[in-house]
Amino acid sequence: MVWIGFRLGSNAALDESTHTRRGVGKSIAKGALWTLSIRLVSRSISVVSTLILARLLTPSDFGVYALAMSVYAFVELIRAFGFGTALIQNQDATDLHYHTAWTLHFLFSLVSSCLLYLFAPLAADLLKEPELVSVLRFMCLLFLIDGVKNVGIINFQKHMTFDREFRFQLSIKLTGFFVAVPLAFLLRSYWAMLYGLLSTSVMLVLLSYIMQPFRPRFRLDYWHELFSFSAWLQVNNVLNFFNRHIENFMVSRVAGVAAVGSLSMAKETGQLLREMAEPINRAAFPGYARVNKDPARLLNVFCDVMGPLMILGFVMAVGIFSVAHLLVPTLLGAKWIHIVPLVKWLALATLLMIMMSSTNNVLIALGRIRWATSIIVVRLTLMVIFLNLFLPVYGVLGVAYATFATLSLVLVVAYLVLRRNMGLGLRRVVYILYKPGLAALAMFLLVNGLFPAHWVGEPMPWQLAQLFAAVAVGGICFFLVLGFLWVLESRPEGPEMQLVRLVHTRTGLLSFLLPGGSPHG
Structure with a gap:
């Protein structure tokens, strides 16, 4: 999954650097494999759920649900200090740090629940949707339940025990x-989705105490230390909220x-890559x-x-762009055909978005949170x-055009920031991008040449x-060109x-591509 290619030098410092890099790379690779498995299984469940719900519910149902989730996410900013991220970043965090993080999360969850209940009528008036009042007040329960979850589950990620997180997330x-x-x-009705949310919250809390031995207590010993790191994360989260949800409010x-x-369904279909x-x-x-x-x-x-x-990123984003005219009517039905252009352009925008998220992670790991915040400010300004x-x-x-244009410009800013903070050269960026980029272009041309139109009116098996x-055809073309x-x-x-080694290990094929004819090179 993650390749480690580094030439050994003769001095001890270089040996140590190589050992560290390989060790970190192997840990990331193992964690990525487990978390990708989590996402694949979760995504498969979500796809089946979405396909069923799309045929039972209307665009208006999804619209009410999407607006309610946007308002919920806005109120959630009150507790979005990223205490979990702070615990991961601090490799010396003690139990008292965990107790403090849990206490703060609980208190802010309680405040969030009360505010959502009080301001539900105002939100419904502003968004011109009366049904939001009862929906938002029901969602107050989500804050109360989530507020007592065991903060110890952050150790799944911190200690990279993603096999346990796999079971945790799958059950939820x-x-x-x-x-x-x-x-x-x-x-x-959209109430089916809301009851589904409630059930996942209850299960999350139960499993957090079953699967983690840590038991939180009310303590505030390290509140100042946590806030000193998390204050900028809070600013980032506020800005990220508006980046993710401002289009819902404006639309x-x-x-x-x-x-x-319609926008919500297009995001669900076109942003598979992000998942x-x-x-x-x-x-x-x-x-x-x-490191x-x-x-x-x-x-x-x-x-x-x-x-x-x-x-x-390239195989999935350009792949979705290439088959959206077949994917949407076949899987969602004719009433969603109008979202095909949205799906196409949001898929491409998501490719740019995952590049942005990688940049953000590196800057936070370096402690350059202000740089990460500055990039998000630029993104939000351009998006508006x-x-x-x-x-x-x-x-x-x-919305799709605005997202694509915004991220294209912001990536230039992000590159300049990484160049300043880590010395990332343009040649290295081009080297990472050019092979999958050319392979994706070939895939798009072939798929649209062979399958230019959807077989409207044909039986479902033919579609x-x-x-x-x-x-x-697209997948084979991509990997052959790559x-x-x-x-x-x-x-x-x-x-x-690394991909060739994986295929060889699983199937015994492609040995002629391995150096020395060995899967281990």
Whole structure:
């Protein structure tokens, strides 16, 4: 998953550096594999759930739910200090740090619940959706339940015991699925999704105490230390909230709740990549934190992570862009056909978004939180400008255009920041991007040449066959072109070699591509 290619030198310092880099890389690779497994299984459950709910509920149902989640996320900013991130970043955190983090989380959850209950009518008036009052007051329970969860579960990530987190997350996800889907058949309402949320919150709290021996207590010994680190994280979280949700509020006022529902479904369909990439970034952060005292080592680990991340990013983002005209009508139904352009452009925007999230993780690991905050401020400012330009002209599709334009410009800023803080050179960036980029371009041209239009009116099995054929052809094309470009480079160490080793280990194939004919090189 994560490749470690580093030439050994003769001196002890270089040997130590190489050993550290390989050790961190292996830890990240193992963690990424487990967290990717978590995400794949969770995503599979979500896809099945979404396909069922999309045929039972209306765009307006999804719109009410999306608006409620946006308001909930806004109130949640009160407790979004990132205490868990602080515990991971502080390799010397004691039990008292954990007790303090749990106490602060509980207190802020209590405040959040009260405020959401009080301001629910105001939010409904501002967003012109009366049904939000009862929905938001119901969601107060989520704050109360989540407020007592065991802070010890942060150790799954900190200590990279992602196998345990796999069981933890899978149990939670299955609980929500088996509650929401049957209720959707009975209620035919967004309340089915809300009851699903409630059930996952209850299960999360129960499992947090069953699977973690740590028992939190009310203590505030280290509140000042936690706040000194988390204050900037709080600012980041506030800015990130507006980056993620401002389009929902603006679309609601400009185009109505049904348009918000369309946008929500497009994000669910088109941002599959983000769900797949998040585990890699999640596993990488504690790895970055381990070498944060040495920017040169951190740069090497960062590039090792970005290699496979960009292969995954390009194949999925451009893949979704290429088959969206088949994917949406086949899986969601004809009533969602209007979201195809949204799905396409949001998929490409998500590729840029995962690059941004990687940048943010590295800067936080380095302790350069102000730099990370500055990038988010630039992103939010540009997003507001582009939304005001594009929404009146293109409607809800303007959200996708605004997101893509914003992230394209912000990535330039992010690169300059990384160059200043870690010495990231442009040549290294181009090297990471050019092979998967060219492979993705070839995939797009082939898929759209062979499958230019959806087989409208054909039976569902034929539509599914067309979709699966397009996905298979695109995937084969991508990896053939990627492999060809890699062979032209004389098969250097990197994510491609690691992929070949993985295939050889599992199937016995591709041994001719391995150096010396050995899977271990």
